[in-house]
Amino acid sequence: MLQLTKVSKNFGGLQVLQDVSFTVPHGSIFGLIGPNGAGKTTVFNLVTGLLRASGGGIEFNGQNLANVPAHRITELGIARTFQNIRVFKEMTLLENVVVGMHDHLNYSVVSSVLNLPSYRRMEAKARERALELLSWLRLDHKSHMLADSLSYGEQRKLEFARALATEPKLLLLDEPVAGMNSTEKSELMAEIVNIKQRGFSIFLIEHDMRFVMELCDRIAVLNFGRIIAEGSPDQIKNNPEVIEAYLGKEEAA
The missing domain is CATH 3.40.50.300 (P-loop containing nucleotide triphosphate hydrolases)
Structure with missing residues (x-):
């Protein structure tokens, strides 16, 4: 449904994203995680047309989103919530x-x-x-x-x-449970599953690891602007590079 291929983004001399590639399958709940400053929100801004990629390609249902204005991307079937x-x-x-x-x-x-x-x-x-x-x-x-x-x-x-x-055909959720208590998180998780079951595809970024691991079908991990892992929740939580990215080399060891 949504495919990013070697996407890069520079702000002046600062490279925020480098060769980011992943695919959000139709009918799935796909999560993008990573430490603060990894570039997650930049990915959302590129997909929704708020920013333009410095390199690479973004396609939605086979259509190239390069130079497509934000309102037109909404008309094509991508909606977004904000943190x-x-x-x-x-x-x-x-x-x-x-x-x-x-x-x-x-x-x-x-x-x-x-x-x-x-x-x-x-x-x-x-x-x-x-x-x-x-x-x-x-x-x-x-x-x-x-x-x-x-x-x-x-x-x-x-x-x-x-x-x-x-x-929308694809719903982007920017840290949907930020600031919520455990009861609110559980309720919102059920609502997101309900939305998926009604035929919508969902792409989310979130810091709450338990929430992501319980909810998502597939997860990609972004660190310092690069994808370091992609897979099922079990594959991600047992990946040494992911553990190191979140805990640091010494603690991970």
């Missing part, structure tokens, strides 16, 4: 999700201003879909509440629902 929650706190949950459908609402400015039947039908359809997505995350009973009233974990779920509103 820092970005919901509209003064809007209701329902309104937050409908906002995510903006590119899929096919009506004119005139029909909106005049409140024509075509506009009302499209809005009703969008609200129905938004409620469905909120129900997937078990938030539909709070659909008319302000997002600011939600707990931290619920705001993260709302962000998932809004990302899913763009009708």
